Amino acid sequence: MSKLLEVKDLKVSFDTYNGEVQAVRGVSFDLDKGETLAIVGESGSGKSVTSMALMKLLAGQGFIKEGQVLLEGVDLVKKSEKEMQKIRGKDISMVFQDPMTSLNPTMKIGNQIMEGLIKHQNMNRENAKKRAIELLNQVGIPQPEVRMNQYPHQFSGGMRQRVVIAIALACNPKVLIADEPTTALDVTIQAQILELMKEIQKEVDSAIIFITHDLGVVANVADKVAVMYAGKIIEMGTVDDIFYNPKHPYTWGLLGSMPTPDSTDEELYAIPGTPPNMLKPPVGDAFAPRNEFALEIDTVMEPPMFKVSDTHYAATWLLHPDAPNIEPPETVKQRMQGFANTGRKDGDK
Amino acid sequence: MTREKVLEVKDLKKHFSAGKDKVIKAVDGITFDIYKGETFGLVGESGSGKSTAGRTIIRLYDATSGEVKFNGEDVHGRKSRDQLRKFNRKMQMIFQDPHSSLNPRMTVLDIIAEGIDVHKLAKNDAERKKRVEELLEVVGLNKEHATRFPHEFSGGQRQRIGIARALAVEPEFIIADEPISALDVSIQAQVVNLLKRLQRDRGLTYLFIAHDLSMVKYISDRIGVMYMGHLVELADSDELYENPVHPYTKSLLSAIPLPDPRYERERVRIAYDPTAHDTSEEPEFREIRPNHWVRCTSKEFEQYKKELEKK
Numbered sequence: 195m196s197k198l199l200e201v202k203d204l205k206v207s208f209d210t211y212n213g214e215v216q217a218v219r220g221v222s223f224d225l226d227k228g229e230t231l232a233i234v235g236e237s238g239s240g241k242s243v244t245s246m247a248l249m250k251l252l253a254g255q256g257f258i259k260e261g262q263v264l265l266e267g268v269d270l271v272k273k274s275e276k277e278m279q280k281i282r283g284k285d286i287s288m289v290f291q292d293p294m295t296s297l298n299p300t301m302k303i304g305n306q307i308m309e310g311l312i313k314h315q316n317m318n319r320e321n322a323k324k325r326a327i328e329l330l331n332q333v334g335i336p337q338p339e340v341r342m343n344q345y346p347h348q349f350s351g352g353m354r355q356r357v358v359i360a361i362a363l364a365c366n367p368k369v370l371i372a373d374e375p376t377t378a379l380d381v382t383i384q385a386q387i388l389e390l391m392k393e394i395q396k397e398v399d400s401a402i403i404f405i406t407h408d409l410g411v412v413a414n415v416a417d418k419v420a421v422m423y424a425g426k427i428i429e430m431g432t433v434d435d436i437f438y439n440p441k442h443p444y445t446w447g448l449l450g451s452m453p454t455p456d457s458t459d460e461e462l463y464a465i466p467g468t469p470p471n472m473l474k475p476p477v478g479d480a481f482a483p484r485n486e487f488a489l490e491i492d493t494v495m496e497p498p499m500f501k502v503s504d505t506h507y508a509a510t511w512l513l514h515p516d517a518p519n520i521e522p523p524e525t526v527k528q529r530m531q532g533f534a535n536t537g538r539k540d541g542d543k
Numbered sequence: 544m545t546r547e548k549v550l551e552v553k554d555l556k557k558h559f560s561a562g563k564d565k566v567i568k569a570v571d572g573i574t575f576d577i578y579k580g581e582t583f584g585l586v587g588e589s590g591s592g593k594s595t596a597g598r599t600i601i602r603l604y605d606a607t608s609g610e611v612k613f614n615g616e617d618v619h620g621r622k623s624r625d626q627l628r629k630f631n632r633k634m635q636m637i638f639q640d641p642h643s644s645l646n647p648r649m650t651v652l653d654i655i656a657e658g659i660d661v662h663k664l665a666k667n668d669a670e671r672k673k674r675v676e677e678l679l680e681v682v683g684l685n686k687e688h689a690t691r692f693p694h695e696f697s698g699g700q701r702q703r704i705g706i707a708r709a710l711a712v713e714p715e716f717i718i719a720d721e722p723i724s725a726l727d728v729s730i731q732a733q734v735v736n737l738l739k740r741l742q743r744d745r746g747l748t749y750l751f752i753a754h755d756l757s758m759v760k761y762i763s764d765r766i767g768v769m770y771m772g773h774l775v776e777l778a779d780s781d782e783l784y785e786n787p788v789h790p791y792t793k794s795l796l797s798a799i800p801l802p803d804p805r806y807e808r809e810r811v812r813i814a815y816d817p818t819a820h821d822t823s824e825e826p827e828f829r830e831i832r833p834n835h836w837v838r839c840t841s842k843e844f845e846q847y848k849k850e851l852e853k854k
């Protein structure tokens with residue numbers, strides 16, 4: 195029982211007037227202390243819902259249908275709301291995708307940061323204030339004393355996001371879930387925040403779950419990567435497995451969509467088609483209708499997770515021993531050689 | 544070659560008060576032009592005033608001082624209702640946050656038709672509906688989507704609804720404030736391809752605010768870099784990437800994360816030290832090469848010039 199966090203076959207649905215939306219359809223992964231898992235994947239694939247389920251913060255008609263979330267061996271799915279309140283913000287904390295929804299618009303920024311410190315760390319107001327200013331400073335907010343007394347709408351988009359990060363880091367959580375924490379930030383402040391997260395991670399040996407669309411950020415922070423599509427993890431591996439040896443055609447499409455530093459006028463590659471309807475998840479491989487490499491079996495039967503190596507798994511029939519030998523598209527193959535080298539001119543010493 | 548200027552921004556300032564005696568100089572004197580049919584990218588530090596600049600240009604905020612001319616006409620001068628309405632139609636904005644910029648209680652049809660109604664662009668309900676359906680198609684959605692509500696769409700689809708809404712009034716100029724940040728890469732590619740196609744077909748002009756520098760470079764003809772309320776550098780996108788001059792621009796370019804773990808493990812970032820500048824005089828915006836501008840003192844100007852020549 196050495197794992198810090200184990201998620202086993204997690205299924206999450208929403209009851210809506212149109213029926214049951216099966217947002218997460220059996221997700222499993224584990225995480226050691228000090229490890230960072232990045233979750234990438236299509237918009238609507240269930241990344242945020244997965245992380246909300248770990249915190250037991252599902253909105254509206256959402257519910258955990260099946261599965262376990264073991265934190266140091268204890269199943270959070272079985273915990274009461276009252277018990278969860280003691281765990282949230284302390285053992286597990288979360289940076290939400292939309293900073294505006296997690297900040298109280300009528301409360302001063304300073305008080306919002308101090309709240310958790312007073313509640314979970316038993317600090318008095320004076321110490322909490324000192325620590326809050328220090329945290330604002332760490333996330334790169336200039337004039338923190340002045341900013342403490344302002345309200346969220348007086349901050350820029352990226353500054354709000356940094357406040358949310360400061361709040362999440364305040365209590366040195368065992369598990370930090372960060373949902374798109376740096377999307378609204380410029381790259382220099384992003385780099386600064388990523389370094390800060392790594393530093394705190396080293397200090398307290400916390401595990402990080404990092405959800406992002408930015409594959410550059412994934413390459414920078416992740417030890418492991420999970421690629422999600424239609425409520426499932428369809429490929430999982432070390433960061434090197436996923437970037438240098440991707441096996442699932444959806445992962446190929448993702449890597450192929452990024453402009454390289456010297457992309458010119460040609461159209462960017464975009465995965466054709468639209469995401470599946472989670473009210474009626476497709477039979478067979480959910481990605482098949484959009485997959486130019488789809489095999490006949492894909493429309494009938496869902497592929498299991500095939501093992502590529504001890505660290506690397508992917509759910510595609512292309513990995514079946516009887517499947518035809520299909521190579522990733524040329525552009526993706528080039529990128530697998532090392533994206534940084536594709537047409538970089540000078541400027542990189 | 545003289546190109547037609549769509550937008551002229553001169554020494555534009557927007558200050559906010561933050562409690563007594565405290566002023567936040569969100570935009571503190573920026574000057575640039577945007578030409579017809581081009582995409583002008585605006586990048587820079589978070590909090591440097593990009594959104595405020597966009598919002599002041601489109602008159603969501605009153606300027607503290609300075610001038611904005613659109614097609615040669617002063618935007619911030621006194622205007623009749625009619626003139627304002629005409630102006631509002633020609634200039635449109637796509638907002639940073641697709642989640643909160645669409646009214647959750649309105650159907651997609653009504654959201655997109657809002658501008659059509661305000662500007663009375665449709666003679667009757669049937670024409671109104673037809674226009675909306677055409678717009679849905681333009682942005683890669685379909686007519687069935689018209690009766691649905693925003694929460695029934697994914698982030699990328701919602702962003703395309705925002706684009707359809709902006710296009711509904713047939714604008715000439717669109718300010719897009721981080722239109723793609725919240726989208727996954729494949730949908731980003733879709734939206735960017737769409738914006739480019741519309742530009743080709745309709746001769747649109749864009750002010751494109753974003754953080755993803757690879758995408759900004761891909762989409763923009765020229766790029767302006769903002770830092771603390773000022774434009775610190777402005778050049779053609781290739782020139783800016785190949786010959787960055789201002790130390791903040793250099794730092795920004797050195798920090799672009801690339802999807803290449805080996806590269807990321809060894810990356811060396813150039814840190815920017817804002818206190819390392821020459822302070823013997825107020826910096827000015829100076830042209831260091833044709834169409835390449837940088838904010839600096841005369842001493843720094845000489846030094847930057849030498850560095851450029853050495854290249």
Ligand SMILES: Nc1ncnc2c1ncn2[C@@H]1O[C@H](COP(=O)(O)OP(=O)(O)OP(=O)(O)O)[C@@H](O)[C@H]1O
Nearest residue numbers: 208215217236237238239240241242243254472698
């Ligand atoms: N409150 C809700 N009611 C009904 N369906 C919901 C609700 N919240 C989420 N969903 C659905 O659950 C699925 C997964 O959504 P989720 O927010 O996890 O996507 P995501 O992977 O985080 O996408 P993005 O990258 O756009 O943030 C989507 O199909 C979404 O429509």
Ligand SMILES: Nc1ncnc2c1ncn2[C@@H]1O[C@H](COP(=O)(O)OP(=O)(O)OP(=O)(O)O)[C@@H](O)[C@H]1O
Nearest residue numbers: 348349350351352559569589590591592593594595
């Ligand atoms: N309504 C407001 N009232 C007071 N201050 C404001 C207001 N809007 C913005 N500011 C301040 O103006 C400055 C610039 O903000 P702005 O939103 O323009 O930045 P930005 O460059 O768009 O940043 P980001 O990349 O984070 O979105 C910030 O210091 C912000 O706190």
Ligand SMILES: [Mg+2]
Nearest residue numbers: 241242243291
């Ligand atoms: Mg999400």
Ligand SMILES: [Mg+2]
Nearest residue numbers: 350351593594
């Ligand atoms: Mg902004």
